[in-house]
Amino acid sequence: MEICGFLSNDLSEVMDEITLVLVCKRPVMGVGKQRLVAHFGMEKTQKIAQALLNCALEDAVSWDGPVVIAPASYKDHDWAASLLPLSKKVKIQPQTSGNLGQRLNELDRTLRQDGLKKLIFIGSDAPSLTESDYEACRHALQRHDTVLIPASDGGVALMASRYPWPELAELPWSTDRLGVALADCCRRAGWSVALLEQRSDVDEMADCLRLVALLRNDERSARQQLYTLVCEFIDKTEIEAC
Numbered sequence: 450m451e452i453c454g455f456l457s458n459d460l461s462e463v464m465d466e467i468t469l470v471l472v473c474k475r476p477v478m479g480v481g482k483q484r485l486v487a488h489f490g491m492e493k494t495q496k497i498a499q500a501l502l503n504c505a506l507e508d509a510v511s512w513d514g515p516v517v518i519a520p521a522s523y524k525d526h527d528w529a530a531s532l533l534p535l536s537k538k539v540k541i542q543p544q545t546s547g548n549l550g551q552r553l554n555e556l557d558r559t560l561r562q563d564g565l566k567k568l569i570f571i572g573s574d575a576p577s578l579t580e581s582d583y584e585a586c587r588h589a590l591q592r593h594d595t596v597l598i599p600a601s602d603g604g605v606a607l608m609a610s611r612y613p614w615p616e617l618a619e620l621p622w623s624t625d626r627l628g629v630a631l632a633d634c635c636r637r638a639g640w641s642v643a644l645l646e647q648r649s650d651v652d653e654m655a656d657c658l659r660l661v662a663l664l665r666n667d668e669r670s671a672r673q674q675l676y677t678l679v680c681e682f683i684d685k686t687e688i689e690a691c
Contacts, residue, residue, distance in 0.1 A: 466514040467567040467587055467609075470560065471505055472544065472553070474498075474521040474573070475528055482574075488654045493682050500675040501651060504576035506532055507671040511580065515565070519544050519556050550617030557614050567611050569596075575606040575650040576672055577663050582607070585645050594640035599628045599647045602656075606648040612640065657683060 474480055476498035478491040485494045509516045515538045520529040523543040530541050542559060544552040553570065560568060567590055571578065582598060589596045590609050598607035603625025615638040620630045635642050649659055657679050664676040 467569060467590060468515040468517055468560070468565045469509060469512045469583075470517040470519060470556070470568055470570045471509055472519045472556070472570055472572055473502055473505065473529075475525045476502055482652070484653050485657070489682055496678060497651075497657070497675075497682070498573075500671070500678050501576060502573040503671040504669075504675055505571060505573040507669055508571070508578065508583070509533055510537065512583070514538075515540070517542050517560060517565075548618060549622045550620050554614055554617050557610075561613055567609070569607060569609040571607050572650070574652065575600065575648055576660065576675055577648045577650075578606060582645065582648065589643040589645065592641075593643040595632075595635045596643045596645065597628065597632055598645045600650045601647055601659075602650065602652065603628055604650065605631060606650050607645075610635075610640075 476495055478495045482494050482498045482501075485497060489497065509518070510533060516533065517540045518529045518532060519542050520526065521544050526541055526543055529543070530539075533539050540560075540563075542556060545555045546552070547555070557568065557570075569583075569586060569590075578598070586596050586598070586607060586609055590611060594611050596607075596609040597605050600606040604623075604627045608631065615634050617631070617634070620634060621627055632642050632644065649656060649663060651657060651660065660676065660679050661683070664672045664679075667673065667676070
């Protein structure tokens, strides 16, 4: 018998661990990162999206604990199941329909019904997250109900909680007001909120330029591959200005 994709005799251990949840889309041309298309075109944007996902997968491989991959569609279940080594404790839980807030609420409810309690949600567009950020989140989640890593564009690069998220559907997703609105929503629910150091995510051309400076000396393999790709796609005069 399997519970939540993990062996049943590991259930009590899993419930005490912190689970990393990667919420992602399959990188295909014309899907995701559409604000980059105007500058790079669809083919290069798809390659950047894949390189960004590889950075998130690099973090998932390094994660000491259970991992959930939540692809955007049930039809991508098998694709998602092929992304990490078989040695990892991984569950594939596709997202449902609705806006991002509705999808996160439903995903959160499903995972908690399966016995998981402490959940850290990341996307596939914040390669500036480091091992130190994850460790800081682990520690903060022992003392606070909710932990957020704000993104430089006003969103969030990471969101973690010990309890089911309040209703998120009405939050201003994909705006520069999201981070503040999410923190306020959690406080209204009576939760303590820890805000960690801000990190960058990647949505627009200016974010790619910042990546050049952020990842230049990052020794992680997927980050170096992303750095090389972005440098290849961006005009050298723009890179020199970074």
